[in-house]
Amino acid sequence: MERETHEESGDFAPESPLLGRGNPDFPGKSSSATACVLLSTFVAVSGSYVFGSAIGYSSPAQSGIIDDLNLSVAEYSWFGSILTIGAMIGGAMSGQIADKLGRRSTMAFAEVFCIVGWATISFxxxxxxxxxxxxxxxxxxxxISFVVPVYIxxxxxxxxxxxxxxxxQLVICFGVxxxxxxxxFVGWRILAAAGLVPCLVQLIGLSFxxxxxxxxxxxxxxxxxxIALQRLRGEFADISSESDEIKGYTEALDRLPKGSMLDLFQRRYAGSVIVGVGLMVLQQFGGVNGxxxxxxxxxxxxxxxxSLGMxxxxxxxxxxxxxxxxxxDKSGRRPLLLVSATGTCIGCLLVGTSFFLQGLMLLKExxxxxxxxxxxxxxxxxxxxxxxxxxVIMSEIFPIHMKGSAGSLVTVVSWLGSWIVSFAFNFxxxxxxxxxFFIFAAFCGFTVIFVAKLVPETKGRTLEEIQSSMNSVSL
Incomplete structure (x- = not known):
C-alpha cells in the first residue's frame, strides 16, 4: 500500500501522483512541535503512565496482598496475569472502538474502566x-496500548x-x-489508590x-x-497545503473497501503481518512481563x-x-532493536547462570x-x-484501511503472550x-535473527515508501 497509512501521521511524499508535489516549504513547517502537539502528547501519554503503573503494581504489592488476603502462589499468579486477559479483550476491541468513537473519546472510554478497576482493588x-x-x-x-501510539x-x-x-514507552517505564x-514505602491499598491519579489527569486533559x-x-x-489541524500546526501556520493533501488522500481512501480481520491474511499483507505479529510475540516471550x-x-x-534491586x-x-x-529517529529502528535484543539475551544468560551456580552450591557470594x-x-x-x-513499527507498517483490524490483531497477540508468560512465570x-531464563535467552537470541532478516528500517521514510516496499497494494 503506497499511500494508505499517510493519513495517520501527516506524511505525504512530494512525488505522490495522487497528491502532487505540494509546497516545497511545507516539510520544514510540519517538522516543528508546537505547544499544542506537546500538550496533546502529554495528555495521551498520561494513559501510558496508567499502563506502566498497572504492570509495576504486582511486584511491590505481592507480599502485602498474599499476607493480608492469605493467597496461595497460584492465586497470586492468577491475580497478576488476569490483567493481561483483560488487556487481550480490550486490545481485540481497541481498533474498532478507536475507528468509531475517535482517538480522544477512546482514551476517555479506557480510563473509565481503569478508574473503576483501581478503586475496586484498593477496597x-x-x-x-x-x-x-x-x-x-x-x-x-x-x-490504551493501541490508541495512544496511534494518536501520537x-x-x-x-x-x-x-x-x-x-x-x-518512556512513560510506561516511568509508570513502572x-x-x-x-x-x-506504602501498602498495596494506597498504591492502588495512587493509580487513580494519572487516570484523572488524562480524563480531564482530554477536554483541552x-x-x-x-x-x-x-x-x-x-x-x-x-480547526484541529490549525491548532496542532500553530495559529499562524499556513495549513492549506497539508489540508489539501489530506483531503485529496481521504477521497482516494474512500474508494477502498473496508478491511476485515480475514483480509489481513491475504498474501499482499504477509510482510506487514509477519513483522508486526512476530515482533510482539518475541517481545513477550523474551520474558519481559515475568x-x-x-x-x-x-x-x-x-x-x-x-528493595535495593528494584x-x-x-x-x-x-x-x-x-x-x-x-x-x-537518529540511529534508526533496526540498530536499536538488534542491540536491545542482544542485551536482553545476555541478561537472561547471566540470570540463568546465577541460578544454575546456586543449584550447584558454587560461588555463593x-x-x-x-x-x-x-x-x-x-x-x-x-x-x-x-x-x-x-x-512504533506497528504504527508505521499497516495500511490505513486495515489499521483497526491489524491493530487489534497485533495488540491481542501481544497481550496473549504477556498472559502466558506472566501466569506461567512463578510455576x-x-x-x-x-x-x-535460558528459555527466555533463546527467544531473545532468535529475536536478533528475526530483526536482521525480516524487519525493515523505517527511519526517515514516509509511510507511503514503507507501504510500497512491504505491501503490493495500490490505490
Missing amino acids: AKVAGWLDAGRFLVGYGMGV AEITPKDLRGGFTTVH SITYLIGS IPESPRWLAKVGKWGDFE VSFYASSIFISAGFSS IAMVLVQIPMTILGVILT TTPFLALLGVLMYTGSFSLGMGGIPW LMNWNSSGT
Missing part, C-alpha cells in the same frame, strides 16, 4: 474483588514521529519505576486537546478537521535485597528509555550480584529498544529457575 476484601479490579484495569490498558503518530510530523511515539518506588485531524477527515468532519511483574521475587530467590532497576530503566527515545547484573542488563536493554520500537521458576 477489595476478598480475592474475587481483587481479581475483578485487576481485570478492569487490564481491559482499559489493552485499549497521527498528530506528529514524520521526522518527529519515531521519537514522539516512543515517548509512549515510580510504582516500584512508591510501593517500597484536539481530536486527531486524520480521524476527523476520515469520518468527513471537515470543519472540525480544519521480570516486570515479579522482579522482587526474582531478587529474593537470587539472594539479593528486593531501585537499581529504576535507575537503569529511565535513562535507557530516554536514550532510546533520542536515538529512534557472587551469584546474587550476577543475578542483579543480569536483571539490570535485561531491563536496560529492553528499555532501549524492544520495549517501544515494536509499537516455571518453581520448576527450574535457571531453565526459565
Whole structure:
C-alpha cells in the first residue's frame, strides 16, 4: 500500500501522483512541535503512565496482598496475569472502538474502566474483588496500548514521529519505576489508590486537546478537521497545503473497501503481518512481563535485597528509555532493536547462570550480584529498544484501511503472550529457575535473527515508501 497509512501521521511524499508535489516549504513547517502537539502528547501519554503503573503494581504489592488476603502462589499468579486477559479483550476491541468513537473519546472510554478497576482493588476484601479490579484495569490498558501510539503518530510530523511515539514507552517505564518506588514505602491499598491519579489527569486533559485531524477527515468532519489541524500546526501556520493533501488522500481512501480481520491474511499483507505479529510475540516471550511483574521475587530467590534491586532497576530503566527515545529517529529502528535484543539475551544468560551456580552450591557470594547484573542488563536493554520500537513499527507498517483490524490483531497477540508468560512465570521458576531464563535467552537470541532478516528500517521514510516496499497494494 503506497499511500494508505499517510493519513495517520501527516506524511505525504512530494512525488505522490495522487497528491502532487505540494509546497516545497511545507516539510520544514510540519517538522516543528508546537505547544499544542506537546500538550496533546502529554495528555495521551498520561494513559501510558496508567499502563506502566498497572504492570509495576504486582511486584511491590505481592507480599502485602498474599499476607493480608492469605493467597496461595497460584492465586497470586492468577491475580497478576488476569490483567493481561483483560488487556487481550480490550486490545481485540481497541481498533474498532478507536475507528468509531475517535482517538480522544477512546482514551476517555479506557480510563473509565481503569478508574473503576483501581478503586475496586484498593477496597477489595476478598480475592474475587481483587481479581475483578485487576481485570478492569487490564481491559482499559489493552485499549490504551493501541490508541495512544496511534494518536501520537497521527498528530506528529514524520521526522518527529519515531521519537514522539516512543515517548509512549518512556512513560510506561516511568509508570513502572515510580510504582516500584512508591510501593517500597506504602501498602498495596494506597498504591492502588495512587493509580487513580494519572487516570484523572488524562480524563480531564482530554477536554483541552484536539481530536486527531486524520480521524476527523476520515469520518468527513471537515470543519472540525480544519480547526484541529490549525491548532496542532500553530495559529499562524499556513495549513492549506497539508489540508489539501489530506483531503485529496481521504477521497482516494474512500474508494477502498473496508478491511476485515480475514483480509489481513491475504498474501499482499504477509510482510506487514509477519513483522508486526512476530515482533510482539518475541517481545513477550523474551520474558519481559515475568521480570516486570515479579522482579522482587526474582531478587529474593537470587539472594539479593528486593528493595535495593528494584531501585537499581529504576535507575537503569529511565535513562535507557530516554536514550532510546533520542536515538529512534537518529540511529534508526533496526540498530536499536538488534542491540536491545542482544542485551536482553545476555541478561537472561547471566540470570540463568546465577541460578544454575546456586543449584550447584558454587560461588555463593557472587551469584546474587550476577543475578542483579543480569536483571539490570535485561531491563536496560529492553528499555532501549524492544520495549517501544515494536509499537512504533506497528504504527508505521499497516495500511490505513486495515489499521483497526491489524491493530487489534497485533495488540491481542501481544497481550496473549504477556498472559502466558506472566501466569506461567512463578510455576516455571518453581520448576527450574535457571531453565526459565535460558528459555527466555533463546527467544531473545532468535529475536536478533528475526530483526536482521525480516524487519525493515523505517527511519526517515514516509509511510507511503514503507507501504510500497512491504505491501503490493495500490490505490
